[in-house]
Amino acid sequence: MAERGWTSPKARLLLLAAGAALSVLAFMTVGLKGGLAFALELRAVRLAALVEVAVAVAVSTVVFQTITGNRILTPSIMGLDALYSLLQALAVFTLGGLGYAMLPATAKFLGEAGLMALLGTALFLPLLSRRGDIPTLLLAGVVLGVLFRSLSLMVARLIDPNEFAIVQSARYADFNTLDATLLVPCLGLTGLGTLLVWRARHVLDVMALGREAAVGLGVAWRRSATALLVLVGALTAASTALVGPVAFLGLLVVALAERTVGTVRHGPLLLGAMLLAVILLVGGQTILAQLLDNVLTLGIVIEFFGGLAFLILITRRRR
Amino acid sequence: MRRLLPAPAILGTALLLAALAAASLVIGVGDLFARDGTSGVSGLMLLLASRLPRTLAAILTGAALAIAGTVMQTLAKNRFVDPMTAGTGSSAALGILLVTLLAPGAPIALKALAGSAVAFLGTLLFLRFARDLPPTEPFLVPLFGIVYGGVVGAIAAAIAWEADLVQFLDVWMNGEFSGVIRGRYELLFVTALLGAVAFWAADRLTILSLGRATAVGLGLDHAAMLRLGLVIVALIAGVTVVTVGIIPFVGLVVPALIGRRVGDDVRRALPLTALLGAGLVLGSDILGRLLRYPYEVPVGTVLGVVGAAAFLAIVLRRARLG
Amino acid sequence: MIRISNVSYAIAGTTILEDIDLAIPSGGVTALIGPNGAGKSTLLSLIARLLPLSSGTITLDGLPVDRTPTRALALRLAVMAQEGSVASRLRVEELVGFGRFPHHRGRPRAQDQAAVAEALALFDLEALADRFVDTLSGGQRQRARVAMAYCQGTDYLLLDEPLNSLDIIYARALMRTLRRIADDRGRTIVVVLHDLNHAAAHADRIVALREGRLVADGPTGEVMTTATLQRVFGDTIPVAEVDGHRIALHFV
Incomplete structure (x- = not known):
């Protein structure tokens, strides 16, 4: 039954892996000058960050879409990354800029990630009752995203203008200036989350059939959905902490992965989405920064193409 | 035919708006009643150069x-679209x-005109796409609009x-509105004219x-009417965005x-719509001035929060009712 | 008199109507019938200039519908299209009142208000006058839409499947009202009907289409025969005579 040759999912995944490897290679080598060791180390750190963001976004999006029963909604479109900015702004607002800055970065991040996991779950679990009603779910999600973004802007304004700079939330993701202090905890969290999702990939296959079918096949729906949503929240925190809101990146990579890999089984789909995200981020950043001399920022490019992909997906949606 | 305007509601809203306008005139950092303010600005000067223009602009x-x-909602035949978030604003x-x-x-x-021209094209394109969305799912149109924007x-x-x-x-x-002073907002009076055209049509x-x-x-003449409606929306977008920016x-x-x-x-609803819109924006501006006095929260941010929350309530309420 | 000559219509290469020649005389009720996809609604839309005429001519009392100013036409012909829903939050009275728009252009006068009152009474809508259209049942909404078209006060009244979502009692009442409008007020009514027997019981003439072609056109009694219906629907439908009406027994 399985396809063979160059059209099989396995071959396509291999192609994607080659593309990702090529992107990584180009990222590390194109336009190198000056002190080689220093430059390489700098690039390696940034590469690790980009890959971490790619994996976190791809995995969290696939999981979120499977639980909510559609391939349009993503954690980021639902405003989960804006929620993270909001939490940060609220922390500065309550602790004061100095107090916030004094806390150790790792502890702060882990606290925020934990809170995100909790809040995200509390927020999205009720929405799952409307799982079949996609237009409502989509619109409520998008408006919720606008609400969170506006709220985080508002809280940022309520903070003393002198401390405003600490939380200045960007409109688009910024892949040029990464917060390196958070790299290690983010990598750890993403690795752990991805491992757990990977082990649950067969459960995800069953959950994709819908609640009734999954329960019929012996999946504890509510418990699984809750646990997975917790992971989605934590993974979103891990990507947002490094680069800010990634908007439509998740939508784009999963939509592309589904069409490239040609299967809806979660094993290949997760791998394909991760690889595509790496190609898009690492390759895109190489092209924009090295070849095109930063005429555009990757964040804006993703917003544009991801937005277009979203529009196409909802106009194509039938019935 | 009872096509009378809803007079009590209009009167009530007008009174509320008057009260808000009065509040807007006295709220601010400068002291309106100082005879010779420490900054050397007299109260009257402050009133005429800053407070009054700001209030009128709002x-x-x-x-x-x-x-x-x-x-816009009559053009799109959908009651959930807002031009400022559906691409008209960002096109402007x-x-x-x-x-x-x-x-x-x-x-x-000229900038306002250029903004209006692009807003016209951007909105036309949006309506083109919106027309192809299934009418049985009214939520798809605003969704499309927000992402399109x-x-x-x-x-x-x-x-x-x-x-x-x-x-x-x-x-x-x-x-x-914090940048609005005398000499930099008068273009907004064009919108009053556009409102009159809308009432006429x-x-x-x-x-x-x-x-x-x-x-x-x-x-x-259906096509001509669509064009007129589009021109009204686009001009309002161009003029407001160039003077005060997008307010969602x-x-x-x-x-x-x-x-x-x-x-x-529309004829019955329009006067009340205008008054309530004025009240909402002026009230939000005052709120933005008070939230973190003496600093300001921009009215666009205040309405981003208030408006998104209200929209969310509308969506969920309607979804619950089926 | 509505005169249709050599009218063909195609969408993206698919023929919807082919070479229709037809005269609908003034006065009385004319029913357009035929199986699904016969082109009934398309023909009605072409007469009402809702669709652009691509070949052939259609005249209304000698006026070509595709070249007469649309406002002038609105004073002679009213149409209720088969539009899904009225999403708008208008009161019944307001909706019906908009039927007078071609006459007053936004400034209703006493005679317009009288016409609205008459339409509300005629279609049994007085109790619903203040209700929002979107709170009505499907049947009530359908009546309000027909009342709006009637209120336009034109010589010609074109209705596309007005019995949709009406229960049997209101369907019969509406057909009787249409009959009265034609008899007492001398209006010309052209109505697309899904149910053959409503046409049989209330129409003066029946025009039958099948696959875009005209297959029958004549007084009701002449069309309501098993032989003619065989040509229209491609199946044998017995016809019985009950109380002077010919009724198609299409359930058996």
Whole structure:
């Protein structure tokens, strides 16, 4: 039954892996000058960050879409990354800029990630009752995203203008200036989350059939959905902490992965989405920064193409 | 035929608006009643040069945005679209950005016109797509609109980034009244004229919302009416975005509040729509001035929160009712 | 008199109507019938200039519908299209009142208000006058839409499947009202009907289409025969005579 040759999912995944490897290679080598060791180390750190963001976004999006029963909604479109900015702004607002800055970065991040996991779950679990009603779910999600973004802007304004700079939330993701202090905890969290999702990939296959079918096949729906949503929240925190809101990146990579890999089984789909995200981020950043001399920022490019992909997906949606 | 205006509601809203206007005139950092203020600015000067213009600007903008929302909803035949979030606003900002790029010294009226022209095209494109969305799922149109607005905004952001005009774009994308002083807002009076045109065309707009077949059956030039509606929306967008920037959700929340009680007969609803829109924007501006006195929260941010929360409530309520 | 000559219509290469020649005389009720996809609604829309005429001519009392100013036409012909829903939040009275728009252009006068009152009474809508259209049942909404078209006060009244979502009692009442409008007020009514027997019981003439072609056109009694219906529907439908009406027994 399985396809063979160059059209099989396995071959396509291999192609994607080659593309990702090529992107990584180009990222590390194109336009190198000056002190080689220093430059390489700098690039390696940034590469690790980009890959971490790619994996976190791809995995969290696939999981979120499977639980909510559609391939349009993503954690980021639902405003989960804006929620993270909001939490940060609220922390500065309550602790004061100095107090916030004094806390150790790792502890702060882990606290925020934990809170995100909790809040995200509390927020999205009720929405799952409307799982079949996609237009409502989509619109409520998008408006919720606008609400969170506006709220985080508002809280940022309520903070003393002198401390405003600490939380200045960007409109688009910024892949040029990464917060390196958070790299290690983010990598750890993403690795752990991805491992757990990977082990649950067969459960995800069953959950994709819908609640009734999954329960019929012996999946504890509510418990699984809750646990997975917790992971989605934590993974979103891990990507947002490094680069800010990634908007439509998740939508784009999963939509592309589904069409490239040609299967809806979660094993290949997760791998394909991760690889595509790496190609898009690492390759895109190489092209924009090295070849095109930063005429555009990757964040804006993703917003544009991801937005277009979203529009196409909802106009194509039938019935 | 009872086509009387809802007089008590109009009177009540007008009184509320008057009270807000009075409050707006006295609230601010400068002391209005200081004889010779420490800054050397007399109260009267402050009133005429800053407070009054700001108050008038908020009233004009609010009324215009609410009217633009009503008109847009008849064009799209969908009660959940707001022009400022559905691409009209960001198209206007894109147009203003382009003219600033090509002719930095252009007068503000020309910038408004360029903004309106691009807003016209952007909205036309949006309506084209919206027409193909299934009418049985009314939520898809505003959803499409918000993301479409984001895509247009990304184009504008890319150009601004390349041309080093990001700060300018931010000003147009985030509505704010703190920069309004005498001599820099008078263009907004054009919107009063546009409101009058909308009122004059009110019956035809209502018929438009009943669909093409009904409109043609009643002898209306459907295409010409669509164009007129689009021109009104686009001009309001161009003028408001260039003077104060994008203020979201007014065009959605106000018609939604009014539609429930007064209904969708545009002639009946329009005066109240204008008053309530003015009140909402002026009230939000005052709130923005008070939240972190003496610093200010921009009105666009206040309405981003208030409007999104209200919209969310509308969506969930409607979904619950089925 | 509505005169249709050589009218063909196609969408993206698919023929919807082919070479229709037809005269609908003034006065009385003419029913357009035929199986699904026969082109009934398309023909009605072409007469009402809701669709652009691509070949052939259609005249209304000598006026070509595609070249007469649309406003002038709105004073002679009213149409209720088969539009899905009225999403608008208008009161019944307001909706019906918009039927007068071609006459007053936004400034209703006393005679317009009288016409609205008459339409509300005629279609049994007085109790619903203040209700929002979107709170009505499907049948009530359908009546309000027909009342709006009637209120336009034109010589010709074109209705596309007005019985949709009406229950049997209101369907019969509406057909009787249409009959009265034609008899007492001398209006010309052209109505697309799904149910053959409503046409049989209330129409003066029946025009039958099948696959875009005209297959029958004549007084009701002449069309309501098993032989003619065989040509229209491609199946044998017995016809019985009950109380002077010919009734198709299409359930058996």
